[in-house]
Amino acid sequence: MKSNNDDALREDLTKGDGQIFLNIGFWLAFCAFLMLMATGIGVRFEVWHFRTGFAILKYAAYGGMAAILVMLAAIVFAIKREKKLSLMVVLAAGVMATTAVAVPYYWQWTAARLPRIHDISTDLDNPPRFVAILPLRQGAANQVEYGGAEVAAKQRQAYPDLKTVVLNIPADRAFAQALAAAHRLHWKVVAEEPAEGRIEATDTTFWFGFKDDIVIRVTPAGDHARVDIRSLSRVGVSDAGTNARRIRAYLSMLSSLSS
Numbered sequence: 235m236k237s238n239n240d241d242a243l244r245e246d247l248t249k250g251d252g253q254i255f256l257n258i259g260f261w262l263a264f265c266a267f268l269m270l271m272a273t274g275i276g277v278r279f280e281v282w283h284f285r286t287g288f289a290i291l292k293y294a295a296y297g298g299m300a301a302i303l304v305m306l307a308a309i310v311f312a313i314k315r316e317k318k319l320s321l322m323v324v325l326a327a328g329v330m331a332t333t334a335v336a337v338p339y340y341w342q343w344t345a346a347r348l349p350r351i352h353d354i355s356t357d358l359d360n361p362p363r364f365v366a367i368l369p370l371r372q373g374a375a376n377q378v379e380y381g382g383a384e385v386a387a388k389q390r391q392a393y394p395d396l397k398t399v400v401l402n403i404p405a406d407r408a409f410a411q412a413l414a415a416a417h418r419l420h421w422k423v424v425a426e427e428p429a430e431g432r433i434e435a436t437d438t439t440f441w442f443g444f445k446d447d448i449v450i451r452v453t454p455a456g457d458h459a460r461v462d463i464r465s466l467s468r469v470g471v472s473d474a475g476t477n478a479r480r481i482r483a484y485l486s487m488l489s490s491l492s493s
Contacts, residue, residue, distance in 0.1 A: 252311030256319055256327070259305035263327040266297030266334035278443035284469065287442060291338045298334030301327060345474040349388035352376055352467035354477040356398050356485075358386040362451035362464045366425035366434045371447065374468035393478045399461045399485060401492055405431060408459030409452045415487040421448060437465075437480060444469060446477060448484075461488065 273287040355361035401408045421435035431452035465477035
């Protein structure tokens with residue numbers, strides 16, 4: 235009896251219409267996609283450490299690749315047997331599996347081509363200093379002291395466009411615009427000190443919910459004003475370009491408010 239069952243299963247696998255492979259591929263894709271979604275949720279709600287989230291992300295990609303291979307086998311079997319597969323199931327599994335592979339791969343590719351730094355500033359000689367944010371960074375893995383010439387050299391090579399902005403308006407108006415730009419980006423403003431020309435804020439990344447801190451400095455320069463911004467991650471050796479993108483978004487918003 236057992237031999238007959240084994241023979242039947244073997245026949246399904248070798249001569250079947252591919253539906254069994256499609257079913258396996260779909261559930262592999264679903265599990266991989268679920269793992270991908272869980273990585274960020276688990277870190278945000280402190281279910282696991284972010285490094286555990288990164289490990290789960292890796293296995294989600296492996297699961298996605300396995301699902302793609304199994305689905306390809308299903309398609310080959312269906313073509314050979316001239317059978318039809320459920321198009322909706324194929325598409326759904328394909329989207330989930332591709333996403334589970336593409337998202338981790340893109341992040342890894344981005345991180346690999348950028349320097350392993352996490353502190354970005356428009357003024358590399360005298361970066362703006364954090365004051366009000368300091369109590370919020372207690373226990374953070376990354377220090378607030380700037381890394382010096384080595385970090386500055388890596389930033390200049392990777393992000394040469396990030397420089398001090400000069401606004402053709404007085405410092406008080408520039409401060410108001412600088413603060414408005416931070417609010418427009420939905421940052422959590424921690425401190426605003428017009429007399430010191432200092433604004434401090436915190437931003438939360440979309441996927442993992444990492445907290446990154448920002449300090450903006452507005453200084454008078456005659457009838458004009460100089461605006462500098464610094465963005466610093468609390469954890470992680472590499473920010474995969476997040477802080478640079480944040481500064482670019484801020485400078486773009488500031489420019490739109492100034493025009």
